[in-house]
Amino acid sequence: MPQQKTDLMRSTVSGNSENMTLLGRWPYGPCNAVFVEGDYAYIGNGAVMTILDISDPASPVQVGEIETPGVVRDIHVSHHHAFVADGQASLRVIDVRDPSRPVEAGRYTSGGYTSKVCVHRQLACINIGLDILILNVSAPSGPELMRRINLTENVSDLDMKTIVEKIYLFVANHTGGFRVFDINDSENPVEVDSIEDINPVYSVTISGDYAYVVGYSYLYIIDIKNPEDIELKSAFYCSHGMEEICVSDGYAYITDIYYAGLWIIDVSEPDNPHFVNYFIGNISNPVWDVHVKDRHAYLACSADGLHVLNVSAPETPVELASFDTGFFCRHLFVINEYAYIGGGPSLHIYDVSIPENLQKVGSVEINGGYTSEIDVIGNYAYFVCRDGLWIIDVSNPDEPSVTGSYHTAIDASAVYVKEDYAYLASWDGLSVIDVSNKSNPTEITFIKTENRAIEIDISRDHAYVVAVGSDAEPNLLVFNISDPINPVLACSFNIPDYSIYDIDVSGMLAYVVSMSAGLRIMDVSKPDNPVEIGAYNEGFSLTRNITIKDNFAYMTDGLNGLRIIDVSKPESPTEIDGFRTHAYGLFVQGNLAYVTAGVGGFYILRNELADEIEHIPTHISMMQNFPNPFNSETTIRFELSVPERVTLTLFDINGREVATLVDDVLYNTGSYEIEWSAQSLSSGIYIYRFHAGDHVETKKMILLR
Numbered sequence: 001m002p003q004q005k006t007d008l009m010r011s012t013v014s015g016n017s018e019n020m021t022l023l024g025r026w027p028y029g030p031c032n033a034v035f036v037e038g039d040y041a042y043i044g045n046g047a048v049m050t051i052l053d054i055s056d057p058a059s060p061v062q063v064g065e066i067e068t069p070g071v072v073r074d075i076h077v078s079h080h081h082a083f084v085a086d087g088q089a090s091l092r093v094i095d096v097r098d099p100s101r102p103v104e105a106g107r108y109t110s111g112g113y114t115s116k117v118c119v120h121r122q123l124a125c126i127n128i129g130l131d132i133l134i135l136n137v138s139a140p141s142g143p144e145l146m147r148r149i150n151l152t153e154n155v156s157d158l159d160m161k162t163i164v165e166k167i168y169l170f171v172a173n174h175t176g177g178f179r180v181f182d183i184n185d186s187e188n189p190v191e192v193d194s195i196e197d198i199n200p201v202y203s204v205t206i207s208g209d210y211a212y213v214v215g216y217s218y219l220y221i222i223d224i225k226n227p228e229d230i231e232l233k234s235a236f237y238c239s240h241g242m243e244e245i246c247v248s249d250g251y252a253y254i255t256d257i258y259y260a261g262l263w264i265i266d267v268s269e270p271d272n273p274h275f276v277n278y279f280i281g282n283i284s285n286p287v288w289d290v291h292v293k294d295r296h297a298y299l300a301c302s303a304d305g306l307h308v309l310n311v312s313a314p315e316t317p318v319e320l321a322s323f324d325t326g327f328f329c330r331h332l333f334v335i336n337e338y339a340y341i342g343g344g345p346s347l348h349i350y351d352v353s354i355p356e357n358l359q360k361v362g363s364v365e366i367n368g369g370y371t372s373e374i375d376v377i378g379n380y381a382y383f384v385c386r387d388g389l390w391i392i393d394v395s396n397p398d399e400p401s402v403t404g405s406y407h408t409a410i411d412a413s414a415v416y417v418k419e420d421y422a423y424l425a426s427w428d429g430l431s432v433i434d435v436s437n438k439s440n441p442t443e444i445t446f447i448k449t450e451n452r453a454i455e456i457d458i459s460r461d462h463a464y465v466v467a468v469g470s471d472a473e474p475n476l477l478v479f480n481i482s483d484p485i486n487p488v489l490a491c492s493f494n495i496p497d498y499s500i501y502d503i504d505v506s507g508m509l510a511y512v513v514s515m516s517a518g519l520r521i522m523d524v525s526k527p528d529n530p531v532e533i534g535a536y537n538e539g540f541s542l543t544r545n546i547t548i549k550d551n552f553a554y555m556t557d558g559l560n561g562l563r564i565i566d567v568s569k570p571e572s573p574t575e576i577d578g579f580r581t582h583a584y585g586l587f588v589q590g591n592l593a594y595v596t597a598g599v600g601g602f603y604i605l606r607n608e609l610a611d612e613i614e615h616i617p618t619h620i621s622m623m624q625n626f627p628n629p630f631n632s633e634t635t636i637r638f639e640l641s642v643p644e645r646v647t648l649t650l651f652d653i654n655g656r657e658v659a660t661l662v663d664d665v666l667y668n669t670g671s672y673e674i675e676w677s678a679q680s681l682s683s684g685i686y687i688y689r690f691h692a693g694d695h696v697e698t699k700k701m702i703l704l705r
Contacts, residue, residue, distance in 0.1 A: 020562070020579040021606045023592070024355035027067050028326030029599040030285070030302040035075040035082070036293040040099055042082050043298075043306050044072030044289075045325040047600040049084055051099045057296045057308050058320040066102040068092055071582070071600045073115040074289075076124075081105060081140045083124055085117040087582075091126050093140045108135055108143040120160035123186055125169060127155035132171065134186050146186040151176060157203040157244075159211075161224075168192075168227045170211050172201040178213050178220070180227050192228040195220075198235070207247035210270050214242045214254055219263075221270045236273040238263050248292035251276065251314050255299070257286035262299060264314045281319045283307060296320070303327050303344055329596035331585040333374040333381070338397055339587075339594055340381050341602065342371025347383050349397045355592070355604040364400040366390050368407075373414045375422075380438060382422055384415045389424055391438050406433055406441040413454040416463070421484045423463055425453035430465055430477075432484055444485055451475060459505035462490065462527045466503050466512070475500050476512065478527050490528040495520055506548040507642030508666060508693070509570055513546045513555055521570045523666055525645050533666070536565055536573040545586040550610055551669055552576075554593050556583035562595050562605065568668050570643070579605055617641045617671060622690035622697045629702035636661070636674045636688065643668045644692040650676075651687045658686070667692075678703050 029046020036042075039055040040063075047068050052060040070087030077083070082094040082102070091114060093106040112128030119125075122138040123146075132149040153176035160169050160183075169181040169189065177196035183189040203214045206224070210233070213220040217240045223231040241258025250268035260283050264276040282304075289300035295312040305325040310318040327343030334340070337353035338361075345366045351359040369386025376382070379395035380403070388407040394400045406424070414425040420436040421444075429448040435441045451469030458464070461482040467475050474492030481487045500514040508525040518537030522530040542558030553565040553573065563578040581603065585596035591610035596602040617639035625634045636648065648662035658681065661674055683705045689698045 017577055017579045019577045019608045020564075020593075021608060022579070022603060023606050024352070024358050024604040025067075026326075026329075026350065026358045026360075026601040029071065029597075029601050030328055031300040031305050031325040032288045032302065032599065033072050033075045033085075034289050034291050034298045034300040034306060035077050036291045036298055037077040040096075041291075041298050041306065042075045042077055042096070043300060043323070043325070044075065047071050047597075049075065049082060049094060049102065050325070051096065051102060052306070052323060053099070054296075054298075054308070057294075057310070060306070060308065060321055060323050062323070064096075064098075064100045064102050066094055066104065074117050076117050076119045078119040081137075083117050083119050083137070085114045085126060087115070088113055088580075090114045090128070091117060091124065091135070091143060093137065093143065095140070106139075106141040106143055108133075108145070116155070116157050118158045118160050120162070120167060123160065123167065123183070125158045125160060125183075127158060130154060132158065132169070134169075134183060134189065136186065147183075147189055149181065149189055151179075156201060159204050159206045161206045163224070163227055166227075168224075170204050170206055170224070170227075172204040172213060173199075174201065175199045177201060178204065178211070178222060178230075180224070180230060182227070193230045195222065195230065195232055198232070202242065203244045205245050205247055210267075212245050212247050212252055212267065214245045216240055217242070219245070219252060219254065219265060219267075219273065221267060221273060223270070233270045234273055236265060236275075238265070238275075243287070244289045246290045246292045246297075249295070251292075251311070253290050253292050253297055253311070255287035255290050257288060260284055260286055260301075262287055262290065262297065262309075262317075264311070264317070266314075276314050277317060279309065279317050281307070281309075281317075282322070326601060328598055329584065329600075329602045330371045330598070331373050332587050332594055332596050332602065333376045334587045334589050334592075334594050335376050338394075339602070340374050340376055340394070341585075341596060342374050342383065342385075344370055345385060347371075347374070347381060347392055347400060349394065349400060351397070352594070352604060358604075362396075362398045362400050364392060364402060366392075366402070368405070369411075372412060375415050375417050377417050382415050382417050382435070384412050384424070386411050388412050388426075389415060389422060389433065389441065391435065391441060393438075404437075404439040404441050406431075406443065413452070414456050416456045416458045418458055423456055423458065423481070425456045425465055427452040427454075429453055430456070430463070430479065430487070432481075432487060445487065447479070447487060447489070449477060453477075455502050457503050457505045457510075459507070459510075459524075462524075463487065464503050464505050464510055464524070466500055468499065468501075476503070476510075476522075476530070478524070478530065480527070491530065493522075493530050495532070501543065502545050504546050504548045507640075507644055507669070509548075509643045509668070511546050511548055511553055511567070513543045514540075515543050516540060518543060519546070519553060519555065519565060519573060521567065521573065523570075525666070534567075534569075534571045534573055536575065538575060544584065547586055547588040549588045549590075552607065552610065554586060554588050556586045556595060558583060562586070562593060564607065564609075568670060570666065570668055576609065577607075579603070617669065620644065620692050620695040622699065624699055625688070625701045629704045630678075631704060632679075633675065633677050634701060636676065636690075637671065638674075638690055638692070639671045640667055640669055640692060642693075644695075647691040648674060649689050649691075651689065653685045653687070655687075661688070 027047035033044035069089035074085035157172040254263040285302035451467035455466035521534035551568040
């Protein structure tokens with residue numbers, strides 16, 4: 001993996017938005033696809049197709065790459081063009097006649113999700129959920145839809161072949177079995193045969209007179225000499241977890257996504273396949289794809305990148321080389337000019353001072369499982385992974401190093417660091433850890449929770465813990481932590497959707513999101529008695545994270561991307577914009593939103609609406625009324641740097657209360673004006689008192705009749 005981005009040939013990025021500007025993108029990610037043609041291997045590298053010169057398979061060399069809108073899921077190269085199944089962006093056609101400078105030649109966007117593509121002669125077939133789309137690609141610049149075939153089950157994989165001068169399409173139809181279509185007349189495809197009792201099936205490849213179909217635990221070999229009268233020849237049991245298959249020189253090579261390996265099966269006798277080898281080598285991540293050419297196997301090994309094996313002797317394959325791609329961008333924390341990103345069991349640091357030119361500066365491996373959360377305070381990053389809390393010295397971002405660690409008995413989920421204490425949420429409760437000695441963090445107290453504690457936020461002297469479990473159990477727990485050694489449960493609250501996932505507390509408001517029920521806004525001015533005051537739920541799916549900044553709620557929605565909600569009126573939140581991409585982690589700093597996209601790297605987006613806000617208060621204050629003196633009407637202006645409950649009361653010169661202008665009303669961050677009419681009051685000097693949270697302020701006004 002290069003330490004900085006090379007010159008990428010850019011393509012249009014998904015996420016049309018009027019008010020969100022894409023400033024920078026790190027598109028690299030796990031390797032999920034590989035195709036070999038001639039002396040070149042075309043591999044998925046997150047949202048990049050990377051081209052490697054493999055004329056010497058033991059020493060692959062990168063020669064070119066092109067960024068794609070979505071994650072590269074599948075690749076098929078034909079007639080100097082790479083056809084890329086690009087997830088939500090459907091099909092991209094890349095001209096690769098000059099491998100050092102690939103350029104997009106055409107595209108087809110269906111509005112669905114594409115994970116498979118196969119090309120034969122002038123036809124390309126892609127999958128969209130239950131549908132197969134047959135495209136005419138004789139003009140690569142403008143793929144033309146010829147026919148859409150609708151099936152009753154999801155399409156897992158596709159392959160095509162000409163048999164006796166007819167083109168046939170072979171389909172792995174998941175729980176619908178194996179199906180064959182005559183598509184010689186591409187506008188009028190006809191299903192000619194099927195085998196429905198072998199399911200689920202995940203992939204298919206055609207070699208010679210046979211179709212090799214991977215099922216849940218079996219390799220099925222099907223005679224297709226007559227595609228309209230197919231026959232199951234044999235079924236060979238391997239193991240569950242098989243994904244993709246390639247057949248070469250009488251051997252079937254099948255990837256394993258559960259146990260991170262490669263099955264090698266002798267299929268020279270289709271009636272009698274037999275086991276040859278199961279290769280693991282240095283592979284530790286799922287193997288998603290395989291392509292075999294000239295007795296070399298090229299494996300797309302997720303976060304392990306591309307691995308090259310010499311399989312001239314399939315009984316004893318030899319690992320020759322590997323090429324690192326990106327990683328799964330999970331959680332992140334941004335401070336000053338650096339982004340700290342967790343990917344698998346690693347912390348990666350990026351210089352984001354120039355968003356248009358992101359630079360990776362350092363990384364460190366953590367022997368503790370996948371990232372759950374990151375918090376950065378001063379020169380230390382607090383890295384939560386499955387096995388607990390790791391403290392990393394990041395004073396030199398180029399060379400971060402582990403300083404100390406604290407191990408939990410069960411999966412850790414989240415951390416919030418305040419002063420010398422780290423509050424660690426794990427699946428069995430809340431730990432308070434003394435981190436004053438960074439090399440030896442020590443637990444000082446532990447509170448067991450009935451449900452799994454998965455997220456935590458702290459405001460003032462209270463910790464707000466999200467717990468998930470039974471729908472009938474409390475899922476928001478509030479602890480008084482004024483004495484960190486002895487936290488006290490102030491209250492437990494049940495929000496009627498047990499899939500809540502994240503919380504952000506700002507002033508007197510707590511913003512809670514669930515994976516499917518959207519946003520809930522709670523008044524926590526009385527922490528022992530939270531009250532729901534507002535909600536927004538329009539089309540949310542897989543909502544994971546929320547951050548509140550300047551009256552905007554930024555939320556990541558796994559299927560819909562980054563969504564922005566106006567919460568200036570907490571009782572009636574309104575969605576105003578977003579950016580469509582796969583969204584996982586989130587951090588907001590100023591008017592910039594940093595979004596991790598899982599296998600698709602991460603984005604830096606600027607909220608142009610935030611730029612339009614003229615003034616964001618930095619403290620709580622009340623201004624002198626205007627005009628003053630006044631005849632009958634005047635205006636009182638106040639500002640809140642955090643949401644607070646406000647009371648504004650008017651007294652005469654003798655201290656008697658004569659009017660209440662605002663009576664314990666909850667206001668969000670911002671500037672406000674209260675217009676008041678003196679009505680029947682007589683001329684004189686009056687005093688008005690402003691009370692917001694712990695802030696109290698008084699001023700004089702003069703009424704002249």
